[in-house]
Amino acid sequence: MLRTALKPRWLVLLVLALGLATVMAGLGQWQLDRARENSRREAVQAAASRPAVPLTELLAPRRSFTNAQADRPVTVTGRWDAAHQLLVDGRYLDGVRGWWVLTPLVLGDGSAVAVVRGWVPSPTDPAADPGAVGGGDVQVAGVLRPGEPPVDREPGAGTGLPPGQLDGVDLTQLVQRWPQKLYTGYVVLTGQVSGPASGQGAAAAVPRLVPPTAPSNQSVAWQNLSYALQWFVFAVFLLLLWYRLVRDDHLGRLPATAARPAGPEQNGPRPEPGAGPRPESVSDSPVDRGAQP
Numbered sequence: 544m545l546r547t548a549l550k551p552r553w554l555v556l557l558v559l560a561l562g563l564a565t566v567m568a569g570l571g572q573w574q575l576d577r578a579r580e581n582s583r584r585e586a587v588q589a590a591a592s593r594p595a596v597p598l599t600e601l602l603a604p605r606r607s608f609t610n611a612q613a614d615r616p617v618t619v620t621g622r623w624d625a626a627h628q629l630l631v632d633g634r635y636l637d638g639v640r641g642w643w644v645l646t647p648l649v650l651g652d653g654s655a656v657a658v659v660r661g662w663v664p665s666p667t668d669p670a671a672d673p674g675a676v677g678g679g680d681v682q683v684a685g686v687l688r689p690g691e692p693p694v695d696r697e698p699g700a701g702t703g704l705p706p707g708q709l710d711g712v713d714l715t716q717l718v719q720r721w722p723q724k725l726y727t728g729y730v731v732l733t734g735q736v737s738g739p740a741s742g743q744g745a746a747a748a749v750p751r752l753v754p755p756t757a758p759s760n761q762s763v764a765w766q767n768l769s770y771a772l773q774w775f776v777f778a779v780f781l782l783l784l785w786y787r788l789v790r791d792d793h794l795g796r797l798p799a800t801a802a803r804p805a806g807p808e809q810n811g812p813r814p815e816p817g818a819g820p821r822p823e824s825v826s827d828s829p830v831d832r833g834a835q836p
Contacts, residue, residue, distance in 0.1 A: 544789065544790065544793045547789055547792050547793040548789045550792075553788070553789050553792070556788070557785055560782055560784070560785045563778075564778040564779075564781050564782055565778075567777045567781070568778045570774045571770075571771040571772070571773075571775040571778070574767045574768070574771035574774060575767070575768070575771045577767045578767035578768045593615065594616070595616035595617055595618050595684055596615065596617055596618070597617065597618055597619070597620075598617040598618065598619045598656060598687065598726070598730070599650070601617060602687070602726055602727070604654040604724040604725060604726055605724055605727065606726075606727060608689045608690070608727040608728050612689075612728065613688065613728075614686060614687065614688065615686070615687045616684065616685070616686055616733075617684070617685060617686070617687045617730060618682060618683070618684050619648055619650070619656060619682070619683055619730060620650070620651070620680060620681070620682040620683075621649050621650040621651065621656075621680065621681070622648070622649055622679060622680050623676045623677065623678070624646065624647040624648070624655065624721075625646065625673035625674070626673065627646075627647050627720065627721050628644065628646045628647075628673045628707075629645045629646075629708065629709055629717075629720065630642040630643065630644060630645065630666055630671060630709070631643035631659075631709050631710070631711065631712060632709065632710055633710065634662060634753075636662045636751060636754075639664060641662050641663055642662070642663050642665075642666060642671065642708070643659050643662055643712075643753065644659070644660045644661050644663055644670065644671055644750045645658070645660075645709070645712065645729075646658055646660050647721050647723060647725075648681075648730075649723060653723060653724065654724040654726065655721060655723035655724070655725055655726070656725070656726040656728070656729065656730055657712060657714075657717060657725070657726075657729035657730070658683065658729065658730045659685075659712070659729060659730070659731045659732060659753055660676075660749075660750055661732065661750025661751050661752050661753060662750055662753050663750045663751070666705075666707075666708070668750075669748045670749055670750040670751075672748070675749070681735060681737065682736040682737045683730070683732055683734070683735050683736060684733050684734045684735070684736055685730035685732045685734075686733060686755055687728050687729075687730055688712075688728055688729055688730070688731055689727075689728050690713065690714040690727060690728060691711040691712045691713055692711075692713070693713050693715055693716075694710050712729050714727060731755065732752060732753075733755070734752075
């Protein structure tokens with residue numbers, strides 16, 4: 544069968560089939576990306592449409608975090624603890640790598656919640672300076688997120704980052720660095736409701752807000768997913784069709800006309816053997832008939 548597959552016509556057809564299958568697979572991947580993007584957008588819009596609730600009504604310090612509490616808009620009142628501010632490395636915004644500014648917000652009962660105040664492109668950015676954090680009580684709004692899982696590393700190994708930096712919003716690390724009783728989630732700041740502005744010249748010293756991310760229980764856009772599966776099925780079917788044609792040719796199942804080269808039939812019907820104008824016999828000639836006695 545390999546010899547049959549190496550025939551020029553099947554090789555040409557294979558190249559065409561592979562090209563079309565590649566295009567179809569690309570369209571399927573594009574539909575998958577659209578499914579994820581549409582799901583993310585819908586989930587973010589649905590989460591943002593829910594009314595904000597006070598954090599203290601939703602969760603308590605050192606209480607276990609549940610899925611029902613994730614991605615809820617919340618409000619929190621307290622004061623910033625700028626002395627314990629940290630930077631979270633490896634965070635991207637608009638394709639640029641930078642740092643999250645993570646500041647504890649101390650509530651009236653002495654507990655604290657980690658708040659992502661925004662993003663900075665460099666640890667030396669003025670907005671990352673703890674002195675840029677305003678004093679006094681503030682009320683902020685944000686989205687409650689579960690703590691990030693610890694980074695997998697060797698036992699006893701450190702983060703390898705400079706002092707004051709983390710590689711994730713890991714509550715097990717925050718407990719070792721912050722003295723307050725901590726909430727088991729963190730808040731991504733979306734705005735300040737009330738209270739004094741941050742620092743002096745706040746407009747130039749405020750980190751960029753982090754856009755809301757998709758909820759952790761995000762579903763899939765089934766319509767785009769079905770389109771993606773259809774394109775993948777078409778690509779596989781095209782390759783199977785080529786294999787079927789080659790196999791049938793190898794087994795002699797293809798119609799004879801499929802492999803017969805063009806012949807003189809294209810210029811008209813072939814004359815029957817012996818057909819053609821019949822010459823008159825000598826006995827049929829009128830002259831000969833008249834010469835007979």
